[in-house]
Amino acid sequence: MTAPLKLARAIHFDESDQRVFHVPARTGEWCISGGFEFSNWSEGDLSGKNRQAFSNGWFGLETGGRVTFVAVTQVEPGEMASLAQMLAEHFVTYYGAPSVEAALPTAQEELDQMADLCAEHGPNTLLTVLRELSDVGVRESFRMIEPNDAGLDQFAIHGSLDE
Template sequence: MSPLKLPRTLRLDPSDTFVFAPAAEPGEWAVTGSFLFFDADLSALAGKERAAFRSGFVGVRSLGFSTLVVVSEASEAEREEAVEDLARHIHARFGAPDREAARAAAREEIAVAASLCNLPVGSVIAMHRSARDGEIAEEFRTLHQRPPGADPLHGRAFHFVETDEDGPEEQADLVGLVSGASTGTGRP
């Protein structure tokens, strides 16, 4: 029997705390969380709600959002704890008629999350959620670590080089650029 694997929230930097309200705690068991948006007017979402809809996995303990999850081994007891945590929210906050109905819904969400983990432990997953033809669609991608010896600059948008040259320093007059654009002169 293969080991049980579930996604855990992953925070590589503090950006989730700025992007989402609330952000999931690092290391929480996670689900995709699309059920949070079933009754939402998706075209009216803005700001942090829109960011959560587009790319947020949901931590089952906090119902906070995380941009990334990592495939992790889980024990049967941890899976059941995740089901109970999510079931508590589904019952208390989303109106499940009773705890058994909430547990059934939570088990289904956890099963969907586990189906994403048919990858090696440590694989990082990102999601893009969108609305298509009145339905919520989820797309997933796996982020891979660079192999040892790979070009360390590959994939970077900028590369900074320190020089000792005493040449002219570049300057930009941003206020002049904006005022020139507003007057129509287009001159810096």
Template sequence: MALKLPRTIRLDPSDTFVFPSAAELGEWAVTGTFLFFGADAATLSNKEQQVFRAGFLGIDSFGWSTLVVVAQATAAERAAAVDRLAEQLVARCGAPDMKTAHAAAEEEIAFAQSLCDHPLNTLIGLRRTMEGDGIRETFRTLHRRVTRLEPAGAFHLVEVQEEDTPEEEVDIFTLAAGQK
């Protein structure tokens, strides 16, 4: 069985507007829900509420992404993602030591990996809600409909030019192959 992990993806520049900080394109990602434990959703700013409702956490930048894509990973890439997340947990979240952080990072990566039980290039979205004393996560997958008249593929891309909008290109096949 192939090893798969979620990578951040940006189909448009909206993450750079709606989140306090957007994840870099192609980062390994986890849900990041642990950052909201004990938080009062009513006191979050508008952008923080958007992160709470729908953000995946990019491991390297600690920025947010609305969607992730199921991508193939090697065992070495998975191990590096665990190590990097552990470093971030110590540096940004106050984990007491690397041993504790590594155990937490391993758990987060394992959960993220469990979300990728789908074909490569499947997009995954997240919805978080506060329910009682806890946080509930629901996930949805996004697939393109295939008809007999149109060949199968991951996406049908349509180029749209808008003035004063930075142009951004996404090469989903390179991402899926594990290259940035």
């Protein structure tokens, strides 16, 4: 029997994402790491809300917004195809991909990476991302918080905005 396919949805515990990201992701929207947005960034790009998005923001597939926490949940295979199409359209609109067809394999790869990250975790496991610039580009690490381990003191921590 095949294991259910999993992705992660944006989750909010307070209103802080509304203040720390230029565009906050909508509660419940599907998310991926979205590190591709920062592939050409340097230290000079990392200030204020840009720094917050870079440091720990997941990418919402519907809004293109960012969120601090995502929760693992099951996704239907047919929904994955729609999400890949949506992300491919984003690549055309915002990153200059020549066509949706050309961008589709990259979009699917992004979704597959997120599905791989979520695969070993139970429903409602919380995920956070931490990014840093290195000599070879953007380095991402992930933290998993099992539902039974989650305490409220873990959810309202954000860096300064340097605004």
